[in-house]
Amino acid sequence: MEEFIDQKTIPxxxxxxxxxxxxxxxxxxxxxxxxxxxxADAVTGAIRCGYRLFDCASVYxxxxxxxxxxxxxxxxxxxxxxxxxxxxxxxxxxxxxGDVLLSCAKTLKDLRLQNVDAYFVHWPFPNYHAPGCxxxxxxxxxxxxxxxxxxxxxxQMERLAEMGLTRHIGMSNMTIPKLEAVLPLCRIxxxxxxxxxxxxxxxxxxxxxxxxxNIQPIGxxxxxxxxxxDRDKTDADVxxxxxxxxxxxxxxxxxxxxxxxxxxxxxxxxxxxxxxxHENNYRNNLRCTTEDPLSEEEMQVLSGVDQNCRLxxxxxxxxxxxxxxxxxxxxxxxxxx
Ligand SMILES: NC(=O)c1ccc[n+]([C@@H]2O[C@H](COP(=O)([O-])OP(=O)(O)OC[C@H]3O[C@@H](n4cnc5c(N)ncnc54)[C@H](OP(=O)(O)O)[C@@H]3O)[C@@H](O)[C@H]2O)c1
Numbered sequence: 028m029e030e031f032i033d034q035k036t037i038p039x040x041x042x043x044x045x046x047x048x049x050x051x052x053x054x055x056x057x058x059x060x061x062x063x064x065x066x067a068d069a070v071t072g073a074i075r076c077g078y079r080l081f082d083c084a085s086v087y088x089x090x091x092x093x094x095x096x097x098x099x100x101x102x103x104x105x106x107x108x109x110x111x112x113x114x115x116x117x118x119x120x121x122x123x124x125g126d127v128l129l130s131c132a133k134t135l136k137d138l139r140l141q142n143v144d145a146y147f148v149h150w151p152f153p154n155y156h157a158p159g160c161x162x163x164x165x166x167x168x169x170x171x172x173x174x175x176x177x178x179x180x181x182x183q184m185e186r187l188a189e190m191g192l193t194r195h196i197g198m199s200n201m202t203i204p205k206l207e208a209v210l211p212l213c214r215i216x217x218x219x220x221x222x223x224x225x226x227x228x229x230x231x232x233x234x235x236x237x238x239x240x241n242i243q244p245i246g247x248x249x250x251x252x253x254x255x256x257d258r259d260k261t262d263a264d265v266x267x268x269x270x271x272x273x274x275x276x277x278x279x280x281x282x283x284x285x286x287x288x289x290x291x292x293x294x295x296x297x298x299x300x301x302x303x304x305h306e307n308n309y310r311n312n313l314r315c316t317t318e319d320p321l322s323e324e325e326m327q328v329l330s331g332v333d334q335n336c337r338l339x340x341x342x343x344x345x346x347x348x349x350x351x352x353x354x355x356x357x358x359x360x361x362x363x364x
Contacts, residue, residue: 030310032077036317040298042195042218043241048112050293051316052080053309054247054302056087059256061304063089069304070096074106076310082221082245082300083138084116084149085130090137098139112144114219114245116199117184119344122153122176127183131192145219146193148184150200151177156343161258169346171354171364174208185215195219197245200341202357203236210240221245224297225252226273226288227265229333234297249292249299250285252338265336272332276325286315291329294321 038050053073057066066089070081074096083090097113100106115138121130131146153176154169170176184196198206199221210216220237222230224246237244248255251267267273268284277284285301285308292299293316303309321329340352349355354363 030076030314032310032313032317034077034079037077037079037313038293038316040243040296042243043216044218048243048298049078049080050298051078051289051313052082052112052114052245052298052300053078054082054300055089055093056082056084056302057089057304058252058254058302060254063087063092065304067092067096069306069309071100072306073309073313074100074111076306077313078309079106079110080112080114080298080300082114082247083134084118084147085121085134085137086116086118086149090115090134094137094139108140113138113140114145114147114197115143116147116149117180118155119150119153120155122148122180124179124183127180128187131187135192142191143193145195145197146184146187147197147199147219147221148177148180150341150344151198151205152344153180154344154346160343164343165345165347167347169344171346171349172205172362174205174212174362177205177209178212181209181213185213188215197221199247200355201233202362203233204357204360204362206236206240208362216240217242219243219245219298221247221300223248223337223339224292224299225249225267225338226270226291226329226332227251227267227334227336228338229330231333234295238296244297246292246297246299248338249301250288255338258343259339261340263336264338265334270332272328276321276328280319280321282315282319283311286311287321287329289315290319290321291326294326 039047115134117130195218197217197219273284342352
């Protein structure tokens, strides 16, 4: 029997329009190895234990089953639609004029909703890769980031917002140079931005930049994505849950190192969206944000464990002629062409 975590105990964040949303949500990406039905079952359990924010995407291949779960929960009165904050995202092969609307319509049909709460551009370029492809594969049609191409997609995002099909629009996997190029052109600013954030990859500059623009950061892979696809693993990658400072703080609080990653995330100010299909884990992930916070000193220690270790490198989105995954992330402060 799931333990219900009282909503009043879950901290909240405030978006630029004053709206309150939960400080933590649940991810729904099965990472090529968790079957869609298992993810949907976890969403069922997560709603019952108190999650109210869900991070979905068309490319996760499970929105139809998650939609059944939402519809069932509304019908049974477990939760009301207005109580949930549901995110979805347009995938790379549906950018540009027309396709964004089609993609959102398909998501709404699958999720069985009239609107989503936030709709994101999942990656800032239309570079598609086949599901399950290996890390070295290159799509000959892939291109470097172009502000013009991005804005063509963003105009469609703005239309979705104006049509009431989404209440907020957001971006994901951006860099400061890309944001500098596009934010001045946006008629409707993003309310939220998804970025990889965990103790060994804190992206302090990008995080602060977003906060300074009144954009709420959402942190994906908050536990360091231990079960990410093999194509996203290298020998140099840090395992967050094995960082000695995190292990020591976890022992002092009597929790799993995953809980330290999440407490740190919430206390720093991003919204982590951990994924788990195991009830014990997803319940603990939510509950740990409601009790026994980290001390200021522990937060200070954790700010020192950053190793600039990006795990989701995105190399499958590279274009022909690109040198390495670093080209996606504008490391020298200019947009890589
Ligand atoms: N915008 C983007 O481009 C983007 C990219 C990547 C991810 N995301 C989103 O972010 C979500 C989370 O990222 P992620 O799945 O990569 O990484 P993550 O949440 O850091 O790690 C998930 C893994 O951690 C394990 N785990 C979860 N809670 C645990 C606990 N309390 N104790 C021990 N192990 C635990 C889970 O295994 P068990 O299932 O065995 O518990 C799961 O395999 C995704 O599901 C997706 O919604 C977005």
